[in-house]
Amino acid sequence: MMGKKTDELSICQDAREMINKAGEENIETVWDRLKQQQPHCGFCELGLSCTNCVMGPCRIDPFEYGPQKGVCGADADVVVARNFGRMIAAGAASHSDHGRDLLEVLEAVAQGRTPDYGLADPAKLKRIALEAGVAVEGKDDLEVARELAHILFEDFGSRKSSLTFLSRVPEKRIKIWEKLGVVPRGIDREVVEMMHRTHMGVDNDALNLCLHSARVSLSDGWAGSMVATELSDIIFGTPSPLTSKVNLGVLKEDHVNILVHGHSPVVSEMVLAAARDSEFVAKAQEAGAAGINVAGLCCTGNELLMRQGVPMAGNHLMTELVLVTGAVEVIVADYQCIMPSLVNIAGCYHSKIVSTSSKARFTGAVHIEMNVENAREKGREVVALAIETFRNRDKSRVRIPVEPVELMTGFSNEAVLDALGGTPGPLLEAVKAGKIRGVIGIVGCNNPKIKQDYGTFNLARECIKRDILVLVTGCATISTGKQGLLMPEAAGQAGPGLAEVCQALGIPPVLHVGSCVDNSRIMQLCALLANELGVDISDLPVAAAAPEWYSEKAATIGLYAVASGIFTVLGVAPPILGSKFVTDLATRGLEDAFGAAFAVEPDPFAAAQLVDERIKAKRKKLGLTE
Structure with a gap:
C-alpha cells in the first residue's frame, strides 16, 4: 500500500504486518484499489445520479448550476429516495434470501430428503412452532417442522396482511406502523414492490418512497433475518457461552488451514464436520501436516464461532490479508x-x-456446489482439496504475525435469559438501578474509508466506560474481540455499575450475539424488555450504531432499527445528502414518525456522547435515576 502508513489504515497489528507483506510481494489490496478510485463521483456519493432507465444516465447538480431534473422530470428528492429505496431492497433481499435457504433446509429435514442435517434443538422448534400457531401436542418433531415450514414459507409470499414474528412487536409499536402504513405484509412482496415503485413513472413522491423503504426494512428485521436466526438455532443448535480465539494468530503453520467465509452455516457446518473426521485428519498427516485447522471469516465464521467455538481469523478487511500469510490452503465461500x-x-x-x-x-x-442433498459429500470434497493444496505450500512465504487473543461468545437470547435465572427481571432491575444505564447494539462491517476497527473498538470502549452494555454482531465482533473486550476480564475497563454486573455473572461487558442476521436477536430482546415494562421500544434506554458500515444490508439493518424505535448512529453517511428533504427526514423527521432517527458521526468519541445523551434522556423520561 503506497501513500499511507499502515498505522493509518488499521489499529490491528496483524493487519498492519500483512499490509506491509502485501506491499513487499506486490499484492494489490482493497486499500490500493480505493486509492485508484479517487476521486469518487460526487453525484453518486450524494445519491444524485440515476441509471434506472436508458433515457439517462442522469444527474442532478447539487449547486444548481446544472440540471435540476432528470430526463423524466425526477428532481433531487425523488432521485435520492429512489436510489436509497433500491439500496434498502437489496439489503433486505440478501438477508431474507439467507432466511429462505435455512427454511428450505428445515423443509428438507421435515420431509426426510436430507441425511446431512437434523433438528439440533427440538425444544426450540416446538417453542417457535407454538409461537407461530402450530399445535404441537401429540405430534412428532418432523410433523411440527413441516407445519412450521409451511407457515414461514407463507411469510415470503404476498397474500398475508401480516408476518408471523410481528406477534413479538409491542402493541404500541404496531399502532405506529399501522398509522404510517408500513406494517410489513410479505418478505418478497415488499422488495418486489420497491423495485416496482422505483421504476420510472411509478412512485414519484420522496416521502412515500421513504416510508416504503422503512416497510421493506421491517420485513427483513422482523421476518427474513428473524427466520434465519431462529431456524439456524433449530437446525444447528442454540448458542450458549463458550470461549475461543481471534485474529490471524489462529492460523497454524503446521496444519492444513481451511477458512469458511460468507454468511450461511449450511455450508460451513458440513465443511467443519468433514475436517473433524479422523479419516481426513489421517490424510492430512500423510501429506505432512499435523492436522486440519478450520477458522472463520466474517459472518459464516460468526455462526461457527457461536455454536462450535471455531476461532475467527478476521473480519471484512482481513479477508484478503489472511491469504497474504501464505498459510491458507482453501477459503470456502458461500455468499455475501x-x-x-x-x-x-x-x-x-x-x-x-x-x-x-x-x-x-x-x-x-x-x-x-452444495445443496441439502449432497452437502456432507461436497464438504468432504472441499477438505480433500485443501489437503492436496497443502502439499504445494511454499513454507518460505508463510508469516503468521501474532498470537491469538481469547474471546467469549455464545450469547443468544436464551443464554442471556438463562444467565439471569430465566427471566429479564434481573436485567431490568440492573437498568432501573443504573448499574446498566442502557444497552447499545454495535454492528456492521469494515470500510476501507475508515481506519480498520478504530470506530467500532473506540465506540464500544467508550460505551462500557459509561455503564452501557454493548451487544455486537458480525464484523464488530472481531473488531472488539481482537482488543480483548469480549472476555470477562474486560469488566475492569467498564464503569463501576456495569463492572459489578459483569463480575457477578462472569460475563464480558461486550456480548457477542451472533452474525449480522442475528441483529434480529437484539430486536427481539428490545421487544421483550418493552413488553415487560409495558412501554414502546422507543421508550427504552437503547441505541444502535454501525461505525464502519459499507453494505446495503447494513443500511437496511439501520433503517429497521430506527423504524422499530431505536436511535442509530452511522459512522459513514449513506448516499442521501443530495436531498435536503431526505436528509432532514432521516436525521429529524423520523423521530416524529417513529420515535427514533439517524445521526451521522464518524468520530467514535463524539458518537459515544450522542448515545450517552440519548440514554440519559430515555432514562429521565422513564423516571429512572442516573
Whole structure:
C-alpha cells in the first residue's frame, strides 16, 4: 500500500504486518484499489445520479448550476429516495434470501430428503412452532417442522396482511406502523414492490418512497433475518457461552488451514464436520501436516464461532490479508461480503478459493456446489482439496504475525435469559438501578474509508466506560474481540455499575450475539424488555450504531432499527445528502414518525456522547435515576 502508513489504515497489528507483506510481494489490496478510485463521483456519493432507465444516465447538480431534473422530470428528492429505496431492497433481499435457504433446509429435514442435517434443538422448534400457531401436542418433531415450514414459507409470499414474528412487536409499536402504513405484509412482496415503485413513472413522491423503504426494512428485521436466526438455532443448535480465539494468530503453520467465509452455516457446518473426521485428519498427516485447522471469516465464521467455538481469523478487511500469510490452503465461500479480488490474491500463492452456491459464483474459483442433498459429500470434497493444496505450500512465504487473543461468545437470547435465572427481571432491575444505564447494539462491517476497527473498538470502549452494555454482531465482533473486550476480564475497563454486573455473572461487558442476521436477536430482546415494562421500544434506554458500515444490508439493518424505535448512529453517511428533504427526514423527521432517527458521526468519541445523551434522556423520561 503506497501513500499511507499502515498505522493509518488499521489499529490491528496483524493487519498492519500483512499490509506491509502485501506491499513487499506486490499484492494489490482493497486499500490500493480505493486509492485508484479517487476521486469518487460526487453525484453518486450524494445519491444524485440515476441509471434506472436508458433515457439517462442522469444527474442532478447539487449547486444548481446544472440540471435540476432528470430526463423524466425526477428532481433531487425523488432521485435520492429512489436510489436509497433500491439500496434498502437489496439489503433486505440478501438477508431474507439467507432466511429462505435455512427454511428450505428445515423443509428438507421435515420431509426426510436430507441425511446431512437434523433438528439440533427440538425444544426450540416446538417453542417457535407454538409461537407461530402450530399445535404441537401429540405430534412428532418432523410433523411440527413441516407445519412450521409451511407457515414461514407463507411469510415470503404476498397474500398475508401480516408476518408471523410481528406477534413479538409491542402493541404500541404496531399502532405506529399501522398509522404510517408500513406494517410489513410479505418478505418478497415488499422488495418486489420497491423495485416496482422505483421504476420510472411509478412512485414519484420522496416521502412515500421513504416510508416504503422503512416497510421493506421491517420485513427483513422482523421476518427474513428473524427466520434465519431462529431456524439456524433449530437446525444447528442454540448458542450458549463458550470461549475461543481471534485474529490471524489462529492460523497454524503446521496444519492444513481451511477458512469458511460468507454468511450461511449450511455450508460451513458440513465443511467443519468433514475436517473433524479422523479419516481426513489421517490424510492430512500423510501429506505432512499435523492436522486440519478450520477458522472463520466474517459472518459464516460468526455462526461457527457461536455454536462450535471455531476461532475467527478476521473480519471484512482481513479477508484478503489472511491469504497474504501464505498459510491458507482453501477459503470456502458461500455468499455475501466476499471480495472478487480473493481469487486474484489466492493465485499469487498456493491457495484456492472454493465457491459453493449457484447464486454466488466467482470467475477463476473452484466451484463445488452444495445443496441439502449432497452437502456432507461436497464438504468432504472441499477438505480433500485443501489437503492436496497443502502439499504445494511454499513454507518460505508463510508469516503468521501474532498470537491469538481469547474471546467469549455464545450469547443468544436464551443464554442471556438463562444467565439471569430465566427471566429479564434481573436485567431490568440492573437498568432501573443504573448499574446498566442502557444497552447499545454495535454492528456492521469494515470500510476501507475508515481506519480498520478504530470506530467500532473506540465506540464500544467508550460505551462500557459509561455503564452501557454493548451487544455486537458480525464484523464488530472481531473488531472488539481482537482488543480483548469480549472476555470477562474486560469488566475492569467498564464503569463501576456495569463492572459489578459483569463480575457477578462472569460475563464480558461486550456480548457477542451472533452474525449480522442475528441483529434480529437484539430486536427481539428490545421487544421483550418493552413488553415487560409495558412501554414502546422507543421508550427504552437503547441505541444502535454501525461505525464502519459499507453494505446495503447494513443500511437496511439501520433503517429497521430506527423504524422499530431505536436511535442509530452511522459512522459513514449513506448516499442521501443530495436531498435536503431526505436528509432532514432521516436525521429529524423520523423521530416524529417513529420515535427514533439517524445521526451521522464518524468520530467514535463524539458518537459515544450522542448515545450517552440519548440514554440519559430515555432514562429521565422513564423516571429512572442516573
